[in-house]
Amino acid sequence: MSETAAFPFTTEDLEAFRKCQRLSYDCVTHVESNLEEGMTEKEVCKMMDDYLREHGVEQYFHEPFAWFAERTAFANDGGSFGGGDFAPTDRKLEKGMPVILDVAPTEKGYTSDIGYAFVFGDNPEVEKMLDDLKPYRSLIVEGVKAGKTLQEIYRDVDALIDEQGYENRHRIYPGEVLGHRIERLGRDPEQVQPFGGFGPAALVFLLKESQAANQNPEHPRPIWNGGDPCNQKAAPGLYAVEPHIGKGPLGVKWEEVLVVTEDDAYWLDDDLPHVKRWDKN
Numbered sequence: 001m002s003e004t005a006a007f008p009f010t011t012e013d014l015e016a017f018r019k020c021q022r023l024s025y026d027c028v029t030h031v032e033s034n035l036e037e038g039m040t041e042k043e044v045c046k047m048m049d050d051y052l053r054e055h056g057v058e059q060y061f062h063e064p065f066a067w068f069a070e071r072t073a074f075a076n077d078g079g080s081f082g083g084g085d086f087a088p089t090d091r092k093l094e095k096g097m098p099v100i101l102d103v104a105p106t107e108k109g110y111t112s113d114i115g116y117a118f119v120f121g122d123n124p125e126v127e128k129m130l131d132d133l134k135p136y137r138s139l140i141v142e143g144v145k146a147g148k149t150l151q152e153i154y155r156d157v158d159a160l161i162d163e164q165g166y167e168n169r170h171r172i173y174p175g176e177v178l179g180h181r182i183e184r185l186g187r188d189p190e191q192v193q194p195f196g197g198f199g200p201a202a203l204v205f206l207l208k209e210s211q212a213a214n215q216n217p218e219h220p221r222p223i224w225n226g227g228d229p230c231n232q233k234a235a236p237g238l239y240a241v242e243p244h245i246g247k248g249p250l251g252v253k254w255e256e257v258l259v260v261t262e263d264d265a266y267w268l269d270d271d272l273p274h275v276k277r278w279d280k281n
Contacts, residue, residue: 005220007236007261013184014259017238018269020105021112021257027051028101028116029273035120037095041066041088044101052105059188061104061111063197072098072117073251074172087197095121098250106199109184113240115255116273129245129252132164134278136243137267141258144234144265154178154226161245169246170253179224179241181209182257234260
């Protein structure tokens with residue numbers, strides 16, 4: 001953790017970020033309970049968008065994504081996830097398929113970015129993978145608290161993925177990200193166009209922070225991957241963290257917000273569906 005930067009958010013800010021994250025999870029669990037066989041990824045994304053708009057969301061860090069079956073592991077992607085394979089398709093939902101819903105609304109400038117994985121129907125192999133996601137949560141937060149660099153924690157995650165017999169699927173994301181910083185965003189600037197589902201304000205934030213980090217190696221990186229530029233400790237602030245594991249055509253993940261202060265680190269909220277799942281098992 002940084003020894004110089006101050007934590008940039010108030011208690012009231014954290015509560016607003018938490019509220020937005022809970023709205024995101026309410027959205028995906030509502031959609032999960034209303035899924036029907038034959039629905040397409042595009043239809044499910046519209047369901048998420050409709051729910052969030054009805055609850056006051058006016059802009060996104062990124063728009064809703066939905067992935068079914070082999071698309072949960074980007075098995076046919078060939079490493080070009082950044083080329084747009086994450087956009088929703090006409091892939092239809094069938095019983096036994098893994099599903100990942102990923103959405104990042106902004107509510108009064110406060111942003112969340114969450115990922116939620118589950119099985120539509122019954123699939124014991126996917127259920128085991130969902131259970132195997134549990135240790136990543138403690139591995140990541142304890143690594144930050146111990147003062148490890150972002151690069152070291154990324155490699156620790158890789159080592160656990162290998163140990164469990166899975167494949168690293170977040171490596172296919174743009175920037176090979178395990179996570180990224182989030183901030184309170186202003187209104188979407190009209191002169192910037194959305195790109196790849198990401199909102200204009202989010203793009204401006206990420207580009208500005210990337211430029212600042214490229215000019216000053218000590219500036220906090222906006223993205224968290226295993227590259228040498230991430231050989232720095234997590235700076236005080238908020239990170240959306242998303243370990244994504246795969247096995248052949250199957251993939252699962254979770255994503256939630258990590259709080260990093262000057263001398264501590266903790267998850268923004270423990271009252272989340274995947275945490276409740278692990279607590280029951």
